[in-house]
Amino acid sequence: MNPDAIREKFGDDYIADERTFMMGIDQRFTAHMAERFRGRRVLETCTGAGFTTIALARAASQVITVEIDPYHQTQAKKNLQRAGLLSSVEFVSGSILDPSLLAGLPPFDAAFLDPDWAITGPDHVYRFVHSNTQPPADILLKTILERTRNVAIVLPPLLDTRELAGLPRNECQKLYLGESHELYCLYFGDLAAGFGDTAFRVSV
Numbered sequence: 001m002n003p004d005a006i007r008e009k010f011g012d013d014y015i016a017d018e019r020t021f022m023m024g025i026d027q028r029f030t031a032h033m034a035e036r037f038r039g040r041r042v043l044e045t046c047t048g049a050g051f052t053t054i055a056l057a058r059a060a061s062q063v064i065t066v067e068i069d070p071y072h073q074t075q076a077k078k079n080l081q082r083a084g085l086l087s088s089v090e091f092v093s094g095s096i097l098d099p100s101l102l103a104g105l106p107p108f109d110a111a112f113l114d115p116d117w118a119i120t121g122p123d124h125v126y127r128f129v130h131s132n133t134q135p136p137a138d139i140l141l142k143t144i145l146e147r148t149r150n151v152a153i154v155l156p157p158l159l160d161t162r163e164l165a166g167l168p169r170n171e172c173q174k175l176y177l178g179e180s181h182e183l184y185c186l187y188f189g190d191l192a193a194g195f196g197d198t199a200f201r202v203s204v
Helices: 004-010 017-022 025-037 051-059 070-082 099-103 136-145
Strands: 041-044 060-066 088-094 112-115 151-155 169-175 180-188 196-202
Touching: 004 017, 025 051, 025 112, 025 151, 025 169, 025 180, 025 196, 041 051, 041 136, 051 060, 051 070, 060 070, 070 088, 112 136, 136 151
Parallel strands: 041 060, 041 112, 060 088, 112 151, 169 196
Antiparallel strands: 151 180, 169 180
């Protein structure tokens, strides 16, 4: 990976491979989203290389982060160590949809969900209902909303938002880099600043 690209996107000489670079969220977005979690005990799913974990650890009182891929969890621990935040985060290995894993987690009062939607291709269709993310975004959201109403979930920009009809009231925020729509983030419960569509734009 190009070190300059990693520094520009994530803010330091962190470790990333092609997949974690692509899936990692730009530092200007993670800092913005993490503010919603200030002072909270946060469950993060799908740690990846830990770039959102770093932002959450700077704002939250506690972060518990769950990752199914041991290689990516190793990357994340090294990146949290580089950021000086390793002791602020509890790492858990396994599937967040494993009932025994979920039941054994420390208490949390908010959650940040970032399912892996890195599948691409000319014929790929991003879906929320019967989701094709890993883990499935619809099942993940339903599972975690049963534990806390204070949830944020990141979704791809090409998603048909009509599939979100029927969810509990939420703030659906579009995140832009300049004029490029990069992500959706849905906020539920006390994490929502209001309800309906909002936007956050980073000038480039």
